[in-house]
Amino acid sequence: MYEELVVIALGGNAIKQADEKGTTEEQFKKVDITAKQITRICKAGYLQVLTHGNGPQAGALLIQQEEAKDIVPPQTLACCGAMTQGQIGWMFQNRIGYHFLQQGLDYPVATMITQVVVDNDDPDFQNPSKPVGPFYTEEEAMALKNEKGYIVKEAKPGQEKGWRRVVPSPKPVDIYEKKAIKQLRSICQ
Numbered sequence: 001m002y003e004e005l006v007v008i009a010l011g012g013n014a015i016k017q018a019d020e021k022g023t024t025e026e027q028f029k030k031v032d033i034t035a036k037q038i039t040r041i042c043k044a045g046y047l048q049v050l051t052h053g054n055g056p057q058a059g060a061l062l063i064q065q066e067e068a069k070d071i072v073p074p075q076t077l078a079c080c081g082a083m084t085q086g087q088i089g090w091m092f093q094n095r096i097g098y099h100f101l102q103q104g105l106d107y108p109v110a111t112m113i114t115q116v117v118v119d120n121d122d123p124d125f126q127n128p129s130k131p132v133g134p135f136y137t138e139e140e141a142m143a144l145k146n147e148k149g150y151i152v153k154e155a156k157p158g159q160e161k162g163w164r165r166v167v168p169s170p171k172p173v174d175i176y177e178k179k180a181i182k183q184l185r186s187i188c189q
Contacts, residue, residue, distance in 0.1 A: 005047045007051065008048055009050075012054045012088075016057060027088075032095045038092075039099035049181075052092075054088055058084045059164075061080040062080050066148070085114070093109050110184065112181065112184075116175055118173060119173055122170030124171070128166040128167050128169070133164065133165050135161075135162035136162055136163045136164065137163065141165075150165045
């Protein structure tokens with residue numbers, strides 16, 4: 001059925017650009033562009049696994065959680081990560097399914113939320129490096145550091161200019177769902 005496996009990896013910024021608000025409509029437009037290309041690759045006979053980042057989305061959700069803390073209890077970073085994995089997976093599943101239908105492709109499209117195993121001694125717990133959420137000026141970043149306890153760092157060269165909140169992003173050493181992933185792959189071959 002498929003010639004070979006292709007892994008497509010997207011950063012969260014491919015779905016929500018720094019100059020965008022991050023509305024559902026904006027993100028769906030970015031996802032749709034990618035979904036069209038994924039459909040072309042699938043039509044050429046390649047089995048695909050799509051993996052994506054979620055830094056901007058998780059950061060935005062964390063802000064929503066923090067701002068509403070007096071109304072509803074805020075969720076943890078891990079929970080926000082899972083919620084945005086589901087959100088982005090749903091968007092891709094929707095648009096890829098649509099384009100498959102338009103091209104007459106009868107292939108399954110599924111989203112899997114994954115959990116990784118990490119080393120408790122990973123240095124990123126002590127020196128967080130994963131940017132999440134929007135860009136800030138230095139003044140805004142320092143105010144958030146002082147008022148909310150954010151850990152903030154200046155963006156790396158090549159990124160947009162400004163500061164961002166950073167959170168721990170330890171290196172994955174294993175994936176809990178790897179058995180399910182392997183079973184899904186065997187079904188598709």
